[in-house]
């Protein structure tokens with residue numbers, strides 16, 4: 001929406017009240033929810049069928065608010081109070097053992113959600129982004145250190161490698177170093 005690429009009628013979780021709020025914020029006219037993007041429904045929580053869970057951890061990686069706990073090859077579970085019902089873990093599960101269970105009765109949209117709930121979810125999402133970015137940065141730095149060492153060692157290998165291959169390797173290593181430098185500059 002901020003980039004002018006989406007209308008205000010595409011958010012089923014916010015429902016009709018969400019569209020009214022977006023209309024007030026953006027100055028655009030309110031309209032019904034576009035059914036191509038889903039239906040307004042009661043809020044649901046993800047529930048893992050522990051009998052089928054193989055502990056692959058793919059749902060943990062998919063969850064944008066870090067509310068699934070479990071270790072590799074161990075049963076996983078969802079922390080109900082933190083689940084936003086976004087459903088992103090469902091397609092990530094290779095054995096289809098995550099179900100979305102409605103928990104707000106007849107209440108839908110903003111009646112099934114509150115401003116404090118939204119605030120907590122936003123904070124958890126911000127921390128998730130921070131954690132994922134930090135892990136990627138640390139990984140890049142580790143690889144860059146190895147790449148720098150390879151670059152330093154390159155002359156020792158040149159007698160057995162043709163010049164075109166050496167140049168290609170040098171370009172790959174320098175690109176890895178540049179990526180790590182760029183990440184370090186992200187605040």
Ligand code: SF4
Nearest residue numbers: 063083084086087089
């Ligand atoms: S539905 Fe969304 S918030 Fe809930 S556990 Fe799945 S990915 Fe996480």
Ligand code: SF4
Nearest residue numbers: 053054056057059093
């Ligand atoms: S994606 Fe499915 S099988 Fe894998 S850990 Fe999560 S619930 Fe278990």
